[in-house]
Amino acid sequence: MKRDNRIPNLRNKRANTKKIIPSKKIISPRKKIKKSVARRAIGAFTKPINFLLKLIIRFFLGWALKGTLVIALITTIAVIYYNINLPPLNDMLDARDKGSVIFLDKNKRTFAWRGEQFGAIAQANTISTHLKNAILAVEDKRFYGHFGISPRGIAGAIRINLREGRGALTGHGGSTITQQNDKLLCLGKPYKAKDWKSESQYEANCRQSSLWRKVKEALFAIALELEFTKDEILTLYLNRVFLGAGSRGFQAASQRYFDKPASNLNPAETAMLAGLLVAPSRYAPTNNLSKSQNRANIILNLMEQQGLLSKELAKYYKENPAKLSIKASQKAGGHFADWVMQSAPHYFTKKTTEDVTIETTFDPKIQEAAEEVLDDIISDLTSFRDELRIESSFQSAQL
Numbered sequence: 001m002k003r004d005n006r007i008p009n010l011r012n013k014r015a016n017t018k019k020i021i022p023s024k025k026i027i028s029p030r031k032k033i034k035k036s037v038a039r040r041a042i043g044a045f046t047k048p049i050n051f052l053l054k055l056i057i058r059f060f061l062g063w064a065l066k067g068t069l070v071i072a073l074i075t076t077i078a079v080i081y082y083n084i085n086l087p088p089l090n091d092m093l094d095a096r097d098k099g100s101v102i103f104l105d106k107n108k109r110t111f112a113w114r115g116e117q118f119g120a121i122a123q124a125n126t127i128s129t130h131l132k133n134a135i136l137a138v139e140d141k142r143f144y145g146h147f148g149i150s151p152r153g154i155a156g157a158i159r160i161n162l163r164e165g166r167g168a169l170t171g172h173g174g175s176t177i178t179q180q181n182d183k184l185l186c187l188g189k190p191y192k193a194k195d196w197k198s199e200s201q202y203e204a205n206c207r208q209s210s211l212w213r214k215v216k217e218a219l220f221a222i223a224l225e226l227e228f229t230k231d232e233i234l235t236l237y238l239n240r241v242f243l244g245a246g247s248r249g250f251q252a253a254s255q256r257y258f259d260k261p262a263s264n265l266n267p268a269e270t271a272m273l274a275g276l277l278v279a280p281s282r283y284a285p286t287n288n289l290s291k292s293q294n295r296a297n298i299i300l301n302l303m304e305q306q307g308l309l310s311k312e313l314a315k316y317y318k319e320n321p322a323k324l325s326i327k328a329s330q331k332a333g334g335h336f337a338d339w340v341m342q343s344a345p346h347y348f349t350k351k352t353t354e355d356v357t358i359e360t361t362f363d364p365k366i367q368e369a370a371e372e373v374l375d376d377i378i379s380d381l382t383s384f385r386d387e388l389r390i391e392s393s394f395q396s397a398q399l
Contacts, residue, residue, distance in 0.1 A: 244284030
């Protein structure tokens with residue numbers, strides 16, 4: 001009964017409730033006209049601006065696309081031009097314009113060299129693994145991973161140059177081994193005496209560092225990468241570089257300094273040769289052995305840091321640095337070789353275009369004995385002159 005009484009009461013309450021409808025705000029016609037006029041005015045002002053902006057964007061995007069296509073076309077044509085004009089690899093390995101002269105003593109042993117020595121061809125796949133690693137550690141650790149140009153290396157070189165207060169393109173170049181071949185090959189333009197005042201002028205032109213030159217080198221590097229394998233490009237580099245003491249290429253330098261082929265070098269010897277790349281004459285071991293050994297230690301540290309040489313081997317070869325061979329250490333016979341170069345026909349010596357070997361009657365034992373006697377005489381004369389000066393001054397003091 002109680003439940004039945006509740007239901008009617010609920011119904012009465014629902015019946016008594018009134019729906020409240022929110023009232024709409026009445027906007028006057030005058031206000032509507034003002035708003036529509038403002039919208040039209042804004043639209044009339046923004047439509048030309050939007051149209052102009054779209055026109056500018058389309059214009060620049062169109063020209064940017066066209067410019068990109070033109071640059072890509074020019075780049076492709078330049079790379080193809082360099083590529084089709086590249087000579088065979090074997091024709092580019094010997095960079096010398098003139099020949100060399102080797103002097104043999106009476107026992108048929110080499111005692112002097114004149115001119116740039118080339119030696120046998122150094123192949124990237126037959127040289128000592130340590131030599132290959134030393135070169136890559138110093139010159140181009142990403143050699144086998146790039147396409148001839150290393151943007152990361154270039155950016156790093158620019159950063160270092162600016163930090164050291166130089167121009168962006170002055171000093172460190174960030175060049176890959178492929179790009180260094182560009183300089184060694186002079187962008188495929190061989191030396192011709194009639195076109196240049198001297199060979200040094202030609203080489204200076206090949207080493208230019210202008211922005212335009214860098215662009216051409218980049219294109220030539222891509223052409224090299226398209227034509228040759230990585231090992232062939234490295235082989236080209238191994239044989240073209242100058243390494244001091246008249247040595248052109250790593251094979252000639254190995255024979256010159258250590259009297260052994262480049263395939264038999266130990267880590268200390270390879271580090272010494274790789275250290276010559278930055279300044280061949282300055283670090284040549286025949287000029288200053290200790291300086292060359294110090295430079296080699298830096299290369300050994302680089303090899304260790306890059307995981308190309310174990311810590312134990314690096315330590316051992318820093319404690320046991322490379323030394324010159326007996327033949328390279330001997331200086332006897334240099335004046336005799338100079339005399340032969342002056343006396344013999346120039347087409348065999350100074351102006352030879354081929355490698356010449358001259359057998360002489362030179363006897364190294366007699367030469368060494370004569371030099372020792374001469375040194376003793378000079379030493380005696382010097383001491384006698386000093387005594388004479390002291391005696392003379394004593395007599396003059398007495399007077």
